[in-house]
Amino acid sequence: MSALLSDTALIFGRYARQTLRSRLQMLFGVLMPLLYLLFFGPLLTDLPLSSQGSSWQVLVPGLLLQLALFGASFCGFGIIVEKQYGVVERMRVTPVSRLALLLGRVLRDALLFVLQSALLVGAALVMGLRAPLPGILIGFAFVAVLTVALASLSYTLAMRVSTPQAFGPVINALTMPSMLLSGLMLPMSLGPRWLDVLSHFMPFRYLVDAVRAAFVGAYASPAVLYGVLVALAFAALSVIFGTRAFRRAAA
Amino acid sequence: MPVLSASGLARTFSSKRGPVEAVRGIDLTVESGEILGFLGPNGAGKTTTLRMLTTLLAPTGGSATVAGCDLARDPVGVRRAAGYVAQSGGVDPNVSVREELFTQARLYRLAASEARARTEELAADLGLSELLDRKTATLSGGQRRRLDVAMGLTHRPQVLFLDEPTTGLDPGSRADLWELVRRIRAEHGTTVFLTTHYLDEADALADRLVIVDKGVVVAEGTPDALKRAHAGSPDASLQDAFLAITGRSPKLSAPFEQGGTPIAAPGDPSPVAL
Numbered sequence: 001m002s003a004l005l006s007d008t009a010l011i012f013g014r015y016a017r018q019t020l021r022s023r024l025q026m027l028f029g030v031l032m033p034l035l036y037l038l039f040f041g042p043l044l045t046d047l048p049l050s051s052q053g054s055s056w057q058v059l060v061p062g063l064l065l066q067l068a069l070f071g072a073s074f075c076g077f078g079i080i081v082e083k084q085y086g087v088v089e090r091m092r093v094t095p096v097s098r099l100a101l102l103l104g105r106v107l108r109d110a111l112l113f114v115l116q117s118a119l120l121v122g123a124a125l126v127m128g129l130r131a132p133l134p135g136i137l138i139g140f141a142f143v144a145v146l147t148v149a150l151a152s153l154s155y156t157l158a159m160r161v162s163t164p165q166a167f168g169p170v171i172n173a174l175t176m177p178s179m180l181l182s183g184l185m186l187p188m189s190l191g192p193r194w195l196d197v198l199s200h201f202m203p204f205r206y207l208v209d210a211v212r213a214a215f216v217g218a219y220a221s222p223a224v225l226y227g228v229l230v231a232l233a234f235a236a237l238s239v240i241f242g243t244r245a246f247r248r249a250a251a
Numbered sequence: 252m253p254v255l256s257a258s259g260l261a262r263t264f265s266s267k268r269g270p271v272e273a274v275r276g277i278d279l280t281v282e283s284g285e286i287l288g289f290l291g292p293n294g295a296g297k298t299t300t301l302r303m304l305t306t307l308l309a310p311t312g313g314s315a316t317v318a319g320c321d322l323a324r325d326p327v328g329v330r331r332a333a334g335y336v337a338q339s340g341g342v343d344p345n346v347s348v349r350e351e352l353f354t355q356a357r358l359y360r361l362a363a364s365e366a367r368a369r370t371e372e373l374a375a376d377l378g379l380s381e382l383l384d385r386k387t388a389t390l391s392g393g394q395r396r397r398l399d400v401a402m403g404l405t406h407r408p409q410v411l412f413l414d415e416p417t418t419g420l421d422p423g424s425r426a427d428l429w430e431l432v433r434r435i436r437a438e439h440g441t442t443v444f445l446t447t448h449y450l451d452e453a454d455a456l457a458d459r460l461v462i463v464d465k466g467v468v469v470a471e472g473t474p475d476a477l478k479r480a481h482a483g484s485p486d487a488s489l490q491d492a493f494l495a496i497t498g499r500s501p502k503l504s505a506p507f508e509q510g511g512t513p514i515a516a517p518g519d520p521s522p523v524a525l
Contacts, residue, residue: 082343
């Protein structure tokens with residue numbers, strides 16, 4: 001157990017330093033949600049969104065999860081480059097814990113996206129967001145758990161492909177429908193019945209609903225409960241898959 | 252008592268066109284302190300065999316033990332006993348030499364203070380002391396290779412696996428690396444298992460050769476014995492023996508004769524300039 005912790009800390013430190021070396025890249029992930037906030041957010045302020053709270057309390061939770069969805073899904077790119085340098089195999093021949101090889105990386109990713117989320121919420125407060133602090137913190141926790149899940153899957157896929165060209169299109173094909181069907185931008189309850197029903201098969205929808213509930217202070221609502229259950233189950237499964245990818249050889 | 256033995260070691264990959272038998276059943280033993288040359292044409296299964304023996308790739312058949320540890324039952328034991336230097340090395344170009352050596356020592360579970368001491372010791376031993384604070388991207392080909400070997404020696408392994416260690420090196424660095432391999436064995440009694448497709452390298456460095464072709468061992472013995480048995484006389488070239496055994500020559504058996512740069516293997520991201 002202590003070996004797992006120290007291995008994880010070692011891998012986390014290595015990749016945290018890697019992130020710190022590329023400051024610009026650190027901020028890049030926050031750009032897209034920030035643009036939505038600036039140029040899309042103001043369109044919603046007077047619309048009847050049929051939910052509690054202001055339009056910002058509907059939009060910002062979506063943007064937080066959008067940040068995690070797109071950011072974490074593309075994490076695998078880094079490991080494709082590292083595989084080509086032989087760094088992954090050089091680590092895999094050592095006795096280091098395979099779980100730590102994954103966890104060290106995804107925890108770095110989770111920390112990075114939570115920091116970006118804080119930046120985004122800061123900007124949103126300037127734009128007019130008002131939300132209770134516990135709700136915002138719950139939002140950050142969802143960003144962290146979703147990142148752990150998606151980054152694990154992203155690394156799993158990246159361990160199986162040999163070029164970025166084979167990786168990018170798959171991720172794009174998966175993230176776009178996920179964004180649209182989870183109601184990240186606007187609540188699905190606004191849509192026609194069939195779309196609302198369809199979106200219930202998209203796991204991220206429960207996370208979005210949970211963070212929206214948290215942003216209006218409904219911490220003990222069923223929405224938050226379902227969100228927590230889906231997020232934790234998804235993260236646990238993804239970490240199991242991801243660890244297996246590091247245990248077995250890549251293509 | 253051999254330090255490494257494999258029997259029927261095999262690996263079949265599945266592909267869209269059906270199963271591909273990369274390694275079809277390797278039987279071999281390596282004695283402690285031996286330098287073994289694992290020789291074969293490209294695609295013979297050398298790297299696949301090495302990746303199995305270092306636990307990177309699970310065999311689909313057969314078994315092997317390294318330093319008394321069974322590959323399937325005790326992979327962690329094998330990892331503690333074996334060092335591996337891949338053809339592509341394994342360092343991040345944006346990380347300093349010191350950080351790479353320190354990290355590797357920590358991955359082998361040395362305490363932080365031990366890892367710092369080991370970093371200095373390895374750097375001094377392999378002529379990297381002046382380079383510790385440089386990024387690995389700034390090293391010359393020969394320096395890079397010494398760093399790669401240092402990474403593989405971090406935990407004082409009983410068996411050091413080197414995958415085509417001199418591919419892409421200039422003649423001077425090549426000679427230096429041969430010297431280094433001999434010195435590692437002489438000073439620490441380390442068993443060295445190296446793959447190569449350079450016949451002169453095999454001839455100069457290895458105590459014994461195992462020649463593989465199409466995933467099986469087709470000949471083995473000392474360089475002299477192979478020359479005598481397959482090319483008629485100990486004065487014959489290993490090239491003649493190799494041709495007689497496999498019916499073809501390995502790619503680029505004498506890489507510098509035509510003044511050409513050896514072609515980097517696909518997937519090797521950083522062919523080292525001459």
